[in-house]
Each structure stands twice: as structure tokens, then as C-alpha cells.
Amino acid sequence: MQASRILPDLxxxxxxxxxxxEATGNFIALGIIGMIRVPKMPIVxxxxxxxxxxxxxxxxxxxxxxxxxxxxxxxxxKCETKFALRDPAHHATNIAVFAGTKFETPGVYNIEVVVDxxxxxxxxxxVLVVEPPPGAKKPAEEDPDAPKExx
Numbered sequence: 001m002q003a004s005r006i007l008p009d010l011x012x013x014x015x016x017x018x019x020x021x022e023a024t025g026n027f028i029a030l031g032i033i034g035m036i037r038v039p040k041m042p043i044v045x046x047x048x049x050x051x052x053x054x055x056x057x058x059x060x061x062x063x064x065x066x067x068x069x070x071x072x073x074x075x076x077x078k079c080e081t082k083f084a085l086r087d088p089a090h091h092a093t094n095i096a097v098f099a100g101t102k103f104e105t106p107g108v109y110n111i112e113v114v115v116d117x118x119x120x121x122x123x124x125x126x127v128l129v130v131e132p133p134p135g136a137k138k139p140a141e142e143d144p145d146a147p148k149e150x151x
Contacts, residue, residue, distance in 0.1 A: 008057025008085055008092070010120040013113045019049050019095045027051065027093065036127045042104045050079070050096040052113060057085040064114040065096040067125075070107030077101050103127050 017031030029051050036045070050065045061083055067076040079096035103109070106129050113121040 005059035006057050006088065007059075007118065008054040008061060008115065010113060010115070011053040011055045011091070012051070013111065013121050013123070014051045015111055015125060016049050016051060018047065019051050033125065036103070036125060037130045038103070038106075038127065039130070039132060041106055041127075041129055042102055045101045045103065046099070048098040048101055050098075050111060050113075052094045052096070054083065054085065054092045054094070054115070055090075056088050058088055060084045061092075061115050063094055063096075064112075066112045066114070067098065067101065068110040068112060070105060070109060072110070076103070076109065 014029050015033045016029040017033065018029075020028045020030065022028065029049075033048070048067075052063065052065070054061070054063075063081045063083060064078060065081075066078040068074065069076050077098045079098065081094045081096065083092040083094060085092055106127050109125045109127055111121075111123050111125060112119060
């Protein structure tokens with residue numbers, strides 16, 4: 001008897017700045033993120049990607065990637081993707097792209113990876129406000145000696 005549906009295993013999940021695909025079909029994760037350091041809050045991240053790879057499953061599935069705020073309830077952003085695996089030897093690679101993600105407060109955010117309402121992984125992403133190193137150039141709005149631009 002052949003199985004008609006087997007929930008897949010999550011081989012990996014990585015938060016990064018971008019994902020590229022080579023001509024060979026291989027993927028490159030750029031700027032793997034374990035912590036986000038920012039000069040002030042709130043701040044907007046131009047682009048964040050969550051790279052996931054699913055294996056050892058059979059059937060059609062629904063992936064849901066969520067970024068959860070430090071209050072552990074607020075969903076900052078989410079991305080839903082449908083994918084299928086025809087054979088346990090196959091794999092599926094998904095890339096969730098979050099553009100313009102606003103981080104309101106510092107703290108520990110979490111990435112949740114869910115497939116068909118089953119949480120497969122949850123991992124922390126601390127967001128910290130840090131002072132720039134001594135001698136670092138200040139942004140124009142904070143530096144009174146910086147040249148002013150007309151927009």
C-alpha cells in the first residue's frame with residue numbers, strides 16, 4: 001500500500017537578507033541573520049527572507065511563516081505558501097519574502113514555521129538598539145554639520 005499523505009519534515013529554516021539561485025539550481029543565502037542590531041527604534045527592514053526546505057513528505061501542503069513580536073501574540077508579518085511533494089525522496093524549497101517589515105520595539109521576536117497547522121519550528125531573533133562605535137558617521141538628521149539635501 002502506498003501512502004497518500006505524509007506530513008513533511010523541515011530540513012532547515014534560515015532568516016537572511018536575500019536568497020539567490022545559481023544556474024545549477026543551487027541556492028545561496030546571503031546575510032544570515034541571528035540577531036538584528038539597530039541604531040534606534042522604530043525601524044523598517046527593507047527586505048527579510050526566510051528560506052525553508054521540506055523533505056520526506058507526500059501530498060499537498062500549506063506553509064505559514066510568521067514573525068511574532070516580543071509580546072508573543074502580535075503577528076508582525078506572515079507569508080503563506082502552498083507546495084507539494086510527490087515522493088518521500090523529493091524536496092521542496094520555499095522562500096518567504098518580507099518587504100518593509102517595521103520593528104516597533106526592541107526585544108526578542110520569533111520566527112514560526114508551520115505546515116498544515118502543525119508548528120515545526122520556532123526560533124528567536126533578538127532585536128537590539130546599540131550605540132554606533134566611536135567615530136562612526138552619524139545620520140544627517142542627527143549631525144548638524146552634515147550637508148542638507150533637498151528632496
